[in-house]
Amino acid sequence: MDNHENGIKAYLKSPQSLILFIKNSSDHWLIKDHEARYVFVNESASDFFRFSKRFNAEGKSDKDVQTDICQELWPEFIESDQKAIKENKKIISIAIHHYVKGNM
DSSP: OOHHHHHHHHHHTSHHHHHHHHHHOSSOOEEEOTTSOEEEEOHHHHHHTTOOTTOOOTTOOGGGOOSHHHHHHHHHHHHHHHHHHHHTOOOOOOOOOOOOTTOO
């Protein structure tokens, strides 16, 4: 195995590779702390939740986020977060919500 292959393997095991993957993913990534406050939101999630480009969600809860989707669904999000904290488990969520004019 040459140095180039070793370098690639080392990089893939590093936290930086995971961070870049999440940051550049077309999937929505929202990471919260143990108090259900955002610590990271990737661009795909920001676009989906219609966060303004200047908005920084870091340190905010769903209730604090002033978008139509969050304002409508924050009680469900908080309930889900509290369950994860209580059970000390991560949540990998695939949620399907029917958004139509009038409920967004």
